[in-house]
Amino acid sequence: MKFQGKVALVTGGSRGIGQAIAVALGGEGATVVVNYLRDAEAAQQTADRVTASGGQALTWQADVVSPSQVGRMAAAVVEQFGRIDILVNNAGGKIRAAPFLDVDEELWDECIDLNMKGTFFCSQAVARHMVRQRYGRIINISSIAGFQTQPDRTHYSVAKAGVAMLTKSMAVELAPYHITVNAVAPTYVKTKATADVIAGREDQLVCMHPLGRLGLPSDVITAVLFFASDEAEYLTGQCLFPDGGNTLGRNWPF
Numbered sequence: 001m002k003f004q005g006k007v008a009l010v011t012g013g014s015r016g017i018g019q020a021i022a023v024a025l026g027g028e029g030a031t032v033v034v035n036y037l038r039d040a041e042a043a044q045q046t047a048d049r050v051t052a053s054g055g056q057a058l059t060w061q062a063d064v065v066s067p068s069q070v071g072r073m074a075a076a077v078v079e080q081f082g083r084i085d086i087l088v089n090n091a092g093g094k095i096r097a098a099p100f101l102d103v104d105e106e107l108w109d110e111c112i113d114l115n116m117k118g119t120f121f122c123s124q125a126v127a128r129h130m131v132r133q134r135y136g137r138i139i140n141i142s143s144i145a146g147f148q149t150q151p152d153r154t155h156y157s158v159a160k161a162g163v164a165m166l167t168k169s170m171a172v173e174l175a176p177y178h179i180t181v182n183a184v185a186p187t188y189v190k191t192k193a194t195a196d197v198i199a200g201r202e203d204q205l206v207c208m209h210p211l212g213r214l215g216l217p218s219d220v221i222t223a224v225l226f227f228a229s230d231e232a233e234y235l236t237g238q239c240l241f242p243d244g245g246n247t248l249g250r251n252w253p254f
């Protein structure tokens with residue numbers, strides 16, 4: 001029960017990687033606030049799984065892109081549970097793929113807003129409470145796409161590279177308050193959201209991973225729980241890559 005007594009907020013916790021992170025934190029004793037945007041039923045299912053694994057849980061609807069909504073969410077968490085120890089900025093995604101020449105203003109804004117603006121303002125809202133506590137763990141979910149190009153994902157790559165730089169800047173500014181800020185940049189992770197990307201070319205994608213398989217939500221959990229732990233207190237501004245070696249560049253069949 002590594003996180004007994006800790007309060008965690010996971011954005012985009014209703015499904016996929018965020019759901020897995022929320023359930024894992026709950027399983028280690030944390031009280032987990034499961035943020036979502038649209039799918040209240042899925043968020044409640046995550047909360048039920050947290051409760052079943054021994055933790056306490058609450059769902060909270062808020063659009064991470066709205067500073068006022070995330071401000072209200074952070075205040076509500078503190079009012080209800082007295083503190084916020086861990087923030088996982090997981091809500092994000094590529095929205096949709098498009099070649100550089102076809103990315104229009106709407107797609108650009110939507111992608112940059114969800115991934116970068118959302119991470120920025122959620123962190124700011126929560127950090128204001130963490131500063132008072134003089135304790136906090138912020139973990140931002142970036143992507144390997146922020147470190148290497150991917151076809152038709154310029155907008156997403158730029159957004160996730162921004163998340164990585166934001167992690168470093170926040171790490172420096174929040175260090176005096178004993179708040180650590182780290183990033184996790186996964187490779188292709190098998191979730192419902194990536195099923196269409198992976199379908200029909202899993203073998204080709206696996207070839208890009210020296211460890212011989214695509215990522216699983218459990219691979220991301222390991223990195224997130226490490227950064228959230230007290231053992232990681234001297235690590236800040238860092239990025240871990242649960243990527244099976246993908247970013248090492250050996251992207252030919254072997």
Ligand SMILES: NC(=O)c1ccc[n+]([C@@H]2O[C@H](COP(=O)([O-])OP(=O)(O)OC[C@H]3O[C@@H](n4cnc5c(N)ncnc54)[C@H](OP(=O)(O)O)[C@@H]3O)[C@@H](O)[C@H]2O)c1
Pocket residue numbers: 011012013014015016017018035036037038039040062063064065089090091092093094114118141142143144185186187188189190191192193194
């Ligand atoms: N899956 C991968 O292969 C992969 C690889 C590298 C990085 N990542 C990153 O990992 C994170 C999770 O990915 P995933 O595949 O698990 O995504 P997903 O299955 O699409 O889930 C996205 C989650 O974010 C929530 N969400 C979307 N927009 C939101 C908003 N504006 N405000 C609040 N919540 C919002 C969704 O809630 P509702 O359903 O309620 O709307 C959902 O819970 C993302 O940041 C993604 O970029 C994923």
